[in-house]
Amino acid sequence: MRRMIxxxxxxxxxxxxxxxxxxxxxxxxxxxxxxxxxxxxxFGIASLVTMGTGGLTYLATKNASFDIxxxxxxxxxxxxxxxxSFFGALPYTLSEAIPNxxxxxxxxxxxxxxxxxxxxxxxxxxxxxxxxWRSLTQWLGGMGIIVLSLAILxxxxxxxxxxxxxxxxxxxxxxxxxxxxxxxMSLWGIYMIFxxxxxxxLKLGGMTLFDAINHSFTTxxxxxxxxxxxxxxxYDSAYIHYVVIIFMFLAGTNFSLSYWGLKGQLNKVYxxxxxxxxxxxxxxxxxxxxxxxxxxxxxxVERSFRDxxxxxxxxxxxxxxxxxxxxxxxxxxAAIIFLLFFFGGSAGSTGGGIKIVRIVLLLKNSYFELRRxxxxxxxxxxxxxxxxxxxxxxxxxxxxxxxxxxxxxLSVLIFTIIEPDIKTSVGAVATSLGNIGPGFGKxxxxxxxxxxxxxxxxxxxFLMLLGRLELFTVLVLFSPAFWKK
Amino acid sequence: MRRMIxxxxxxxxxxxxxxxxxxxxxxxxxxxxxxxxxxxxxFGIASLVTMGTGGLTYLATKNASFDIxxxxxxxxxxxxxxxxSFFGALPYTLSEAIPNxxxxxxxxxxxxxxxxxxxxxxxxxxxxxxxxWRSLTQWLGGMGIIVLSLAILxxxxxxxxxxxxxxxxxxxxxxxxxxxxxxxMSLWGIYMIFxxxxxxxLKLGGMTLFDAINHSFTTxxxxxxxxxxxxxxxYDSAYIHYVVIIFMFLAGTNFSLSYWGLKGQLNKVYxxxxxxxxxxxxxxxxxxxxxxxxxxxxxxVERSFRDxxxxxxxxxxxxxxxxxxxxxxxxxxAAIIFLLFFFGGSAGSTGGGIKIVRIVLLLKNSYFELRRxxxxxxxxxxxxxxxxxxxxxxxxxxxxxxxxxxxxxLSVLIFTIIEPDIKTSVGAVATSLGNIGPGFGKxxxxxxxxxxxxxxxxxxxFLMLLGRLELFTVLVLFSPAFWKK
Numbered sequence: 001m002r003r004m005i006x007x008x009x010x011x012x013x014x015x016x017x018x019x020x021x022x023x024x025x026x027x028x029x030x031x032x033x034x035x036x037x038x039x040x041x042x043f044g045i046a047s048l049v050t051m052g053t054g055g056l057t058y059l060a061t062k063n064a065s066f067d068i069x070x071x072x073x074x075x076x077x078x079x080x081x082x083x084x085s086f087f088g089a090l091p092y093t094l095s096e097a098i099p100n101x102x103x104x105x106x107x108x109x110x111x112x113x114x115x116x117x118x119x120x121x122x123x124x125x126x127x128x129x130x131x132x133w134r135s136l137t138q139w140l141g142g143m144g145i146i147v148l149s150l151a152i153l154x155x156x157x158x159x160x161x162x163x164x165x166x167x168x169x170x171x172x173x174x175x176x177x178x179x180x181x182x183x184x185m186s187l188w189g190i191y192m193i194f195x196x197x198x199x200x201x202l203k204l205g206g207m208t209l210f211d212a213i214n215h216s217f218t219t220x221x222x223x224x225x226x227x228x229x230x231x232x233x234x235y236d237s238a239y240i241h242y243v244v245i246i247f248m249f250l251a252g253t254n255f256s257l258s259y260w261g262l263k264g265q266l267n268k269v270y271x272x273x274x275x276x277x278x279x280x281x282x283x284x285x286x287x288x289x290x291x292x293x294x295x296x297x298x299x300x301v302e303r304s305f306r307d308x309x310x311x312x313x314x315x316x317x318x319x320x321x322x323x324x325x326x327x328x329x330x331x332x333x334a335a336i337i338f339l340l341f342f343f344g345g346s347a348g349s350t351g352g353g354i355k356i357v358r359i360v361l362l363l364k365n366s367y368f369e370l371r372r373x374x375x376x377x378x379x380x381x382x383x384x385x386x387x388x389x390x391x392x393x394x395x396x397x398x399x400x401x402x403x404x405x406x407x408x409x410l411s412v413l414i415f416t417i418i419e420p421d422i423k424t425s426v427g428a429v430a431t432s433l434g435n436i437g438p439g440f441g442k443x444x445x446x447x448x449x450x451x452x453x454x455x456x457x458x459x460x461x462f463l464m465l466l467g468r469l470e471l472f473t474v475l476v477l478f479s480p481a482f483w484k485k
Numbered sequence: 486m487r488r489m490i491x492x493x494x495x496x497x498x499x500x501x502x503x504x505x506x507x508x509x510x511x512x513x514x515x516x517x518x519x520x521x522x523x524x525x526x527x528f529g530i531a532s533l534v535t536m537g538t539g540g541l542t543y544l545a546t547k548n549a550s551f552d553i554x555x556x557x558x559x560x561x562x563x564x565x566x567x568x569x570s571f572f573g574a575l576p577y578t579l580s581e582a583i584p585n586x587x588x589x590x591x592x593x594x595x596x597x598x599x600x601x602x603x604x605x606x607x608x609x610x611x612x613x614x615x616x617x618w619r620s621l622t623q624w625l626g627g628m629g630i631i632v633l634s635l636a637i638l639x640x641x642x643x644x645x646x647x648x649x650x651x652x653x654x655x656x657x658x659x660x661x662x663x664x665x666x667x668x669x670m671s672l673w674g675i676y677m678i679f680x681x682x683x684x685x686x687l688k689l690g691g692m693t694l695f696d697a698i699n700h701s702f703t704t705x706x707x708x709x710x711x712x713x714x715x716x717x718x719x720y721d722s723a724y725i726h727y728v729v730i731i732f733m734f735l736a737g738t739n740f741s742l743s744y745w746g747l748k749g750q751l752n753k754v755y756x757x758x759x760x761x762x763x764x765x766x767x768x769x770x771x772x773x774x775x776x777x778x779x780x781x782x783x784x785x786v787e788r789s790f791r792d793x794x795x796x797x798x799x800x801x802x803x804x805x806x807x808x809x810x811x812x813x814x815x816x817x818x819a820a821i822i823f824l825l826f827f828f829g830g831s832a833g834s835t836g837g838g839i840k841i842v843r844i845v846l847l848l849k850n851s852y853f854e855l856r857r858x859x860x861x862x863x864x865x866x867x868x869x870x871x872x873x874x875x876x877x878x879x880x881x882x883x884x885x886x887x888x889x890x891x892x893x894x895l896s897v898l899i900f901t902i903i904e905p906d907i908k909t910s911v912g913a914v915a916t917s918l919g920n921i922g923p924g925f926g927k928x929x930x931x932x933x934x935x936x937x938x939x940x941x942x943x944x945x946x947f948l949m950l951l952g953r954l955e956l957f958t959v960l961v962l963f964s965p966a967f968w969k970k
């Protein structure tokens with residue numbers, strides 16, 4: 001009945017994308033050239049291998065019909081992150097910045113998925129090219145996510161993403177290609193504007209241009225890689241902290257809202273239910289933690305407020321920068337931070353996790369179920385942005401949430417086999433699945449993932465991919481129905 | 486539009502039920518009389534106070550119209566457990582077995598909700614009447630739950646309980662009263678038969694008659710109170726362990742299935758989807774843990790198997806007896822036990838927790854959502870026992886699951902304020918909400934709840950009630966819509 005899966009166009013698309021990755025490596029090579037450092041050769045070889053593989057694949061699939069359906073879409077999206085991470089790991093291994101391939105793959109997957117978990121203990125000793133490549137993987141990952149969440153996932157019908165289609169700039173989503181192109185261009189423009197703006201502001205705050213660019217890249221991607229071992233805590237500057245907070249907040253906001261905001265249609269922003277909930281959660285949790293920190297003698301009011309706000313925004317947007325170690329906070333406050341691991345940014349942002357819109361709809365549906373119990377014959381639809389949401393979308397979001405919980409629980413179980421400390425297991429799994437970065441226990445914000453068992457690194461890499469692609473995109477590939485003719 | 490809530494009939498019903506509780510106390514008084522112990526006076530006074538209050542309330546509401554609607558039902562069901570626990574705590578405080586009222590209330594609520602968490606450090610020193618009363622609260626709680634889950638909740642429309650209505654013996658559920666009476670009588674009969682049978686088998690295994698009766702009471706209620714400080718581990722007898730396992734299994738099975746089974750209709754049992762899943766989960770988790778224990782030198786094959794099976798059945802049915810301390814098991818195995826905290830018995834059993842049928846339907850719906858992604862235009866209904874389940878029931882079950890998670894997470898947050906150890910907080914909350922008994926950390930299977938902060942004891946008591954009444958019954962009372970005219 002159904003046509004065969006068009007593997008040729010899958011390969012061809014991946015070939016084109018690999019060519020792009022190879023070109024991206026050349027920009028890192030340029031940095032090596034500028035600083036005259038030893039990683040030049042690594043980037044040269046890596047770029048050649050990547051572009052070579054991409055080019056050959058492209059040429060070998062010349063006769064492919066350009067017929068991309070949903071199923072090809074699922075396969076391409078799932079594969080591109082894996083393929084990019086394999087080739088993207090080359091500069092690390094070739095330059096011996098990260099000699100071990102498992103570690104290098106973990107670092108690259110953590111980059112492209114904008115997670116930000118790292119195996120590096122010696123960040124400040126690494127050559128500039130390598131650090132730039134590390135930040136660039138996140139920035140490119142962020143670009144990929146914007147297209148994915150605002151143009152591709154709504155067409156796939158994943159997890160209620162259809163809800164935002166009407167609000168996204170660009171034509172209606174009947175054909176994949178024109179939509180992707182036009183939406184991508186509009187929103188990438190905003191992504192770039194914000195990146196440049198943050199770079200300027202960080203530079204003005206005393207960062208070197210290099211550090212400012214890198215931090216802007218990883219802020220806008222909600223990635224959280226830093227060029228400093230101590231993350232943003234390295235900079236003892238309230239100005240820098242607040243600048244980073246503002247741009248993390250923007251990166252965790254739906255980019256189509258920023259688009260409308262910049263076009264002067266601020267009422268579209270204010271009236272957006274997800275934006276209001278996102279802002280509300282940040283304010284509420286920041287206030288609670290501020291009070292908690294202040295009364296546990298963490299510091300003055302401003303310091304307590306700033307550290308609370310920074311950590312809350314960093315975790316809820318799934319960026320993962322740190323200016324304070326929440327593991328040394330009172331357990332109640334650390335527990336709030338852990339709770340935030342299951343929120344995530346807005347849909348259509350670069351943030352990962354469950355996403356605010358889903359949390360809002362889940363809470364609303366549960367509350368409405370109580371009302372339905374009292375009035376069993378009344379029809380009480382859940383509304384979102386004043387429109388009623390179909391049962392189908394609610395069921396889909398609830399299924400997403402269930403999958404998230406199931407994957408989380410089973411993964412923790414599996415992880416306990418290699419990691420006896422349950423806090424570490426829970427933290428590592430939650431942070432990977434939510435694309436956040438730091439975890440709990442031995443993988444807290446002042447630690448890193450270098451001591452995790454190799455199996456654990458591959459496993460967490462898989463979880464990063466799963467979380468980044470909203471679970472369904474990857475899980476659907478494991479469903480027999482997907483492959484049936 | 487709606488009529489006023491008929492508070493008089495609420496009070497009158499509670500009055501009648503208090504009279505019954507007072508009479509139940511007299512059976513404990515009888516035990517005191519037989520053993521000639523000092524708690525005789527306590528039971529006399531407690532019974533008089535309870536029956537007096539019940540009787541006076543009954544007389545004062547003579548002119549109440551016997552008009553019980555859904556809303557009166559919700560209020561009665563929520564209040565009866567609270568009222569019973571207040572009066573049921575009297576024998577403990579009056580006899581000074583548990584002098585502190587907070588502790589006594591906790592122990593009683595833990596009894597009536599068939600949870601089994603205890604504050605007692607000196608169980609074997611207590612008079613027989615008190616121990617009997619403690620077991621009796623669970624046994625009575627179990628009777629209440631059978632009626633609640635098979636006759637009342639389906640009428641309320643809570644959490645997919647409508648699904649079992651067709652299978653329950655008795656008339657269709659249009660009128661609350663004749664249904665409750667007839668269903669209750671049939672199923673209580675089975676409850677009693679099993680209780681007597683287990684008593685005989687335990688007595689044959691070498692228990693005293695008193696211990697056999699008490700353990701049968703608390704097995705059939707999936708309560709888990711023991712007359713021994715060391716729980717069932719006190720008895721170093723494989724025979725006793727296996728007898729208890731069998732009856733825990735029966736207590737965690739839908740009592741209407743047992744009804745059909747005893748009537749010879751075994752195919753109704755075998756073909757029941759929940760029963761199959763319940764059996765499957767027990768077998769699968771037991772095998773995994775057996776292998777794990779055996780290879781970590783826990784003991785021989787039989788010992789590893791028996792301890793695995795006992796703990797798995799005890800936790801999944803939410804009984805909470807212990808023959809081994811899972812806290813000293815390898816973390817992977819302890820993590821599996823923790824996972825089982827979120828399963829629960831079958832619907833229509835005396836077990837608490839989320840319930841197997843919900844787990845099955847949640848898993849099915851999530852898997853089907855993947856298929857719906859691939860075939861967006863196909864209608865793919867979730868089926869249960871070969872009948873398709875309406876979207877409404879699925880949404881309701883998913884809302885239940887969400888509430889369970891929300892309540893769990895918020896409760897852990899609140900609990901961390903008084904308990905810095907996160908494992909203890911998580912364990913205490915999960916075990917209370919699931920009506921299990923033992924937890925993790927400082928409230929593990931060989932510990933108890935005596936050192937929990939008084940606020941924590943009241944809070945956990947509330948969670949036991951919430952979990953026992955399937956969340957909605959209690960939460961609906963907090964909804965403004967409930968009280969609106």
